[in-house]
Every structure is written in C-alpha cells, then in structure tokens.
Ligand SMILES: [Zn+2]
C-alpha cells in the first residue's frame with residue numbers, strides 16, 4: 001500500500017496545491033483515527049492540541065483528501081456525515097441504522113471480488129467501492 005502522504009502530495013501538485021505543514025499535520029492526525037469520524041468532532045480533537053487550527057483549512061483538506069481517494073464518506077439518513085480512511089485492502093460495506101445511527105461494517109472479500117468481476121466484465125475501471133445499506137438494527141426494530 002502506498003504512503004497516503006505521497007498520494008496526497010502527488011494529488012495536490014496536480015491541483016495547484018502545496019502540501020503545507022498544516023495539511024501534513026491534519027493528514028497524520030486523520031490517519032491515526034481508526035473509527036468513522038465526524039468533521040466537527042475531529043476539529044475539536046485537533047484544537048485540543050493545536051489551538052489555532054482553522055476550521056476552514058480542516059474542511060478544505062478533508063475535501064481534497066476525499067477527491068484524492070484517501071477518504072471515504074458515509075452519510076446517515078438523518079444527514080450526519082462520517083468519514084474514514086479509504087484503504088483498498090480494507091474496503092468494506094456499511095450497514096447503517098436509520099433510527100440510532102449506528103454504523104456496522106461488513107467485511108466480505110467474496111462480495112468485493114464479485115463487484116470487481118462484474119465491473120471487469122463491463123470494462124469499468126474500479127477506483128474504490130462504497131456500499132451502504134440502510135435499515136433498522138437489532139435494538140431499534
Ligand atoms: Zn439502531
């Protein structure tokens with residue numbers, strides 16, 4: 001797996017951006033998270049350490065990381081947006097409860113292989129897969 005910093009730097013240089021020390025810091029902090037996260041919580045987490053961190057910079061950096069394919073976006077039915085690192089070797093489907101908003105992960109290599117085969121048959125080049133299933137969890141139904 002290639003280094004996310006390198007991937008991001010390459011992306012930025014193609015899009016007239018510089019990989020500033022602030023962006024580097026945000027990226028490092030992001031890739032230390034193992035859970036799905038919301039931007040506002042992440043900003044609080046950053047600000048606890050770096051008081052002057054600009055909200056706009058964090059939002060811009062997250063958007064660029066998303067464009068660069070390094071983040072995945074998960075939206076719940078009530079409009080909450082979560083992000084997580086996009087790691088090709090760890091791609092998984094999300095099963096999301098519409099009532100309590102809990103996010104479950106489904107790791108199934110066969111499912112991914114099936115999607116890849118399907119796309120290959122239609123000559124579609126897969127960048128990454130994103131599967132979201134919405135409904136009611138065991139506690140809520
Ligand atoms: Zn639930």
Ligand SMILES: [Zn+2]
Nearest residue numbers: 036084092105
């Ligand atoms: Zn996930």
